[in-house]
Amino acid sequence: MNFSTSLLLILAFAAANLPFLARRIFFVVRPKSGSKAFSWQLLELVVLFFVVGGIALLLEGKLGDVHKQNWEFYAVNAALFVVFAYPGFVYRYLWRRRGA
Template identity: 35%
Template sequence: MIFLLILILMIFLANLPWMTTNFMLLFPAKKSLPIIILEVILYFLIFRLITYALEWSMIGSVHNQDWQFYAALLSLFIVSSSPGFVIKVLWK
């Protein structure tokens, strides 16, 4: 069940920059592609902090991860943001 909630959270956070007009939901800004990419990376860091806290609370420790794990997770996060990209850019 928690795995499904983590996937839903990842898809939600990955698509949030494409669906909103404010930067990080707080600051009104005219969003261009570099700002959206920066926002996707910031939401990835927020997602990783949430999953780190969940792993710490459920297991009691956090497994050591190398750079390959983070590269694969960031790639999965970027692929998860593709529905927002299609709706915002390609269907425009």
């Protein structure tokens, strides 16, 4: 159980940063302007949150019964996912020089 938890946290951290590090929209479509708009990055962040949540649900199902959760659980997980995305946001918008 410890391995799957560690794997899930590493996967969530990587998935949260991907929208800010990848130049293509959903890793496929190259934007016409050359860089993705922030709205695309937010949409990718939400989609990846649900993908990681689905993987977590599958891992939990492999270990035993899936526990029913209330909205507080999902609110905390969404906040944690946004905190995990902070390094990618800093790299994309605050750390790199403009035009680089």
